[in-house]
Each structure stands twice: as C-alpha cells, then as structure tokens.
Amino acid sequence: MNPLGIHALVWAGDLSPASAHKVIENSKAAGFDLVELSLHDPSTLDVALTRRLLEEQQLQVGCSRGLAFNADVSSEDPACVARGVALLEQAVSLTQALGGTYFGGVPYSALGKYNHPLTPGGRRNVVGSLRRLAAFAAERGVTIGIEVVNRYESNVINTARQALQLIDDVGANNMVVHLDTYHMNIEEIDFVKPVLECGDRLGYVHIGESHRGYLGSGTIDFTSFFHALAQIDYRGPITFESFSSAVVAQGLSNDLAVWRNLWQDGMDLATHAHGFIKAQAKGAGLGIADRGY
Template sequence: MRKIGIYYAFWTHDWAADFFPLVPKVKKLGYDILEVHSGILADWTESKRLDLAKATKDEGIQLSYGLGCSSENDVSSPDESIRQNGLRYMTSLIHAIGRMGGGVIQGSTYCAWPKQLALGESKQQYVDQSFKSMKQLAKVAEDCNVIVNMEILNRFEQFIFNTVAEALPFVSAIDSPNLGLLLDTFHMNIEEDSMSQAIILAGKYMKGLHCGETNRKPVGLGRIPWKEIREALDTIHFNGQIIQEPFVMSGGQVGQDISVWRNVIENPDLDKLAADSAVFMRRVLVD
C-alpha cells in the first residue's frame, strides 16, 4: 500500500528545527511518514540520529530525508574539487541513513539548489559531472539499503533537467535499483505538458512523489488534477512514498528560500490543515 507523508518545514520558519516533537504529531494527524532535512541531520551526532530513528520506529512511522545541496557540495560542479567535496558529503549522508535503518534521500541530490546557468555557460558540463557522481553514489546506496531520488525541478530553481523526458536518459543509463526519479506536482505544473503522461513516461524509474497545490497550499486546496495523477500512478503500479510539501507561511529562512513573500493562508491552523489534507490524500491517491 502507498504511504503518505508530510515535510517538517510546514511547521517551521527555519530549516534547523527539532524534529522529535513532530514524530507523534504527524502520526496523530494521519501520516505514515515524516520527511526531514538530511542536511540538518548531517550536523547531528550519530547518537542523536539513532535516537530519532528509534523514536519514529516506536511511533510506528517512517522517516524520509529531503535534501537541497549547497553550492559547496555540488556533485554536478565543473570544478572537480567541489564535485569531490559533494561526493564525500553525499556518501557520508547515505552511510548515516543506512545506519539509521535505510530509507529514501531525495531532492537536489544530483545538483546544487537553487542554481542558474551563467550567461553563455554550457549546461552539458554540469550534466556530465552529475552523471559521473550519481553513477558512483548509486553503488554506495545499493550497499546501504538507501534509495537516492533525483527531483526534477522547475527552470527557476535548476537547469540540469526540468522534465521527465530530459531526466530519463540520465537515470536509465545508470539503471540502478537504488537510483530513481522524484516527481513533484508543483514543478510538473510549470514544466510538463501533461502530468499524467510525465508519470507514465517515468515508469519504473519514478520512485517517489512530492505533491502540493500550484501555490504550495496543502493537497486538496487547489486545482492540481489529482484524479488524473491517481490514474497515472495506478498505470505504472507506483508503490513509492507520497510526501506533500506545503509552504504557507512567509518569514524566516524557509520563506526566503522557497520564495513565500506573503502568508498564503492567513492565520492558518496548521495541524487542522495537515489533518484534513491527509484525509484527502488517502481518499484520492491511496485508497
């Protein structure tokens, strides 16, 4: 059965946060998975990471690990010293997640976020460097019981690939069971002609779904064609995680980085919004 989750930063203004109180919260609100920021976990002690893994296991939920790689850890960088630094960073994260019991790390695992090409700069050099890196990291993931998902991002946030059609030759050439594509309804709404066709094209390489409405409200409060998406997921027999990433509050580093310049929902009751959305997600995407 498909499992649903929610990203921790729905409740925070800053990326660095205490994940522990969110473990029982998301369970109570109807979710199977809490997605946390793996970059924050990188700064934790091994003991604290294992405590978090135990807390989620005791609560009966899973952890998922989101990531937005910084420019200093860019595995797609033409600067070989930066690429090697990124490889060390990603390898360390994969090993840490493996020791926490394994799972999924996903987001800009294959590139820096956010990043744009300089005027006149070649995109291919970044694609080639990223390919070398991900081929190596896929083997690390295979040894650690970890899935590494590459999120297809919109043109305003990245350039390596913005559509499934662009990403498919990349992931299929590596063809590792531990390397996949993460599709996201927010990004697909900008870049894909058809969300359902994008999902079907991704096929077996689609190992995760991030979701939210077009303006990043919680699932069920907008105009994303959820019935169409469900039919496409069923067509490819998708059984991966479905994690929603709503962002409705301005302010803090989260609001700054996600470009939330207004309160998308005034005076939101965040817990009620999350609970109602969990019910919608199960009814429309799972049951």
C-alpha cells in the same frame, strides 16, 4: 498499500531534539505513515533519539536534501564537486542510520536559479557523481531518488523524461524518478504522460499545490495525476509537501523562495492534506490504509 507521508517542514524548520519530537509525534497524530526529513542542516540532528522516536511511533522515514552552489556536483570545479559528493554521502549514511531506505531531493545540482545552461563538462560531473553516490548507497541498502524540479531550482533536469535519461546515463539500478506535482505544474505538458512514461521507475511522489498551500485551493489537476498513478499500479510513498513563512528553515527557505505565509496551523493543514490525498487515492483505486483523519 501506498504509505502516506508528510514533509517535516510542515511542523518545524530544523531537526533538533525538540523539533524531532514535534515532527514525529504530530505526523503520527495527523494519520501519516511516513515522515520525510530534510537533511539540509544535520548539525542539530540526534540520530539515536530520532530513530527511537520513529520506531516508537511506527513511522517510516525518507530523507532528502539539496546542495549549495559551493558544493555543486554539476560544476566544472573538481573541489566544488568533491564537496557536493561528500555531503550526499553523509546524507545517505544518515538515512541508513535513521532506519530509512530512501534518499532523494536534488542530488544532481545546486538548489537555486542558474544564470547559464548546464555545460557538457558539468553534465559529465553529474553523471560521475551520481554513479559514485548510487554505488555508495547500494552498499547501505538505500535507493536514490531523482526529484524533478523546475527551471528556477536547477538547470540539469526539469522533466520526467530528462530524469529518465539521466538515470539511464548513470546506469545504476538503485535510482528512481521522484515526481512532484508542484514542479510538474510548471514544466510538464500534463499530469498523466510523465507518470506513464516513468512506469515502474517512478519510486516517490510529492503532492504539492500550485502555490504550495492547502491542497485543492490551487490549479493542480490531482484527479488526472492520481488516476495515472493507479494506471501504472504505483505502490510507493505519496508524501505531502507544503511550505509557509510560518515555519522557517535557515537557508532552505531562501533557496525555495518561501516568502509568503500560506498557512499558520500545521496540524489543520496536515489533517486536511491527509483527507484530501486519501480521497483522491481511493477514488483512483490506489491502496490506501483506512486510518487517521
């Protein structure tokens, strides 16, 4: 079965104890199997409490984060790269402590718009940093996901093919490609070829609409995408991601340009997304558990 996941920012903008209760309990109530926690600001995270809540609700957990420009592993400044690697290793350790085995997001650059191309020295630093991170993660049983994001959020990789090349250059066997339909809609030529090219190296999927609002109300060709997933016999998580100014995460909301209020009711959004994804997945022949909404 493909676990159906939901991003925590549908529910709350931080990981404080009160927010952890809301995120985990609402995710379960909406019928999801997995919750993705963003570790962009782990200062309020109570790891023991959050892990206990996840276990009580029988939810899987995945984690993700991006980096700021002062901790950019694609920089040519060794101190900047070192700060980024330290934050990524902290995130992997938190993922393990929470009971998770997947850490993804954008571990290869700052999350934001660059005003210049990636330099050769910067790319060498990316490869070296990811090689170190992958080894650190392997010791802790964690897989690293390389999320492919659009040109306005990174200058390192923007397509599935570039992600595959980066993983080849790193040479670690605990790294996978993470595709996101929102980003694919901007950068890829269609929703099929990138999936087929990734094949069994596709390890995580984000389902997001073209405007990051309600699924089915934008321009994404979900039918083609889900049939491509079925064609490669994809068995990994399928996680819904949506952002609205109704839920603000300090820093991250600005990095992602979450300026508009695309929805107010997280539960209505989530239950609609669960039903939409389940219908698309079943229509394509993917194995989805028949529970929840």
